[in-house]
Amino acid sequence: MPHHLMNLRHVPDDEAEEIRALFDAHEVAYYETPPSRWGISMGGFWVHDDDEAARARALLDEYQRQRYETQRQAYEEHLARGESGGFWFMLRQRPIRTLAACIAILVIMGLSLLPFIRIG
Template structure:
């Protein structure tokens, strides 16, 4: 019976391709499914041979640990260079967008709390 190895929903094309290449390099018997037009299925990579499950999980865990380490290094380097986007940098670059988002958040909060504030006065 096939086993789910890796869900592809919300995964970048780069990461999905790296995972496909990893499984191919390990010689694992996998296949891919798509969710379909109405998104009723699952975008995923499946393992056909259950005897390869332990090897597949070990390879995937090693890949994900390496990818996490790489992402953390890239983030630290961006922070060190001053390239990391912060709220203040975003505000300076897109002031209208930030103000409109803050107004929308305030409006939603006010509409949510309005019935409770009315109860407190009564």
């Protein structure tokens, strides 16, 4: 019976390539299904054998732990250099774009809630 190892929806290309290379380096007999354009099928990495699934899962868990650590460190470095941040960072860096997005959000919320407000 097939074992689904990882969903590929919203996975960056570099991460998917690294996982393929990891599986190839450790000779994991996997196959891949691509995610659909419209989000109907999730796609992913699969294996058939139970033992192969356990081995692949262990490799994948270790890879994801390492990736988390490197991505977290890169994010903290960006924060320390002032290259990323939250709402106030975006407002300082791109004020027109940020305000336009806020106005668009308010308009959409207003249009969505208007029928319910008029009922009462």
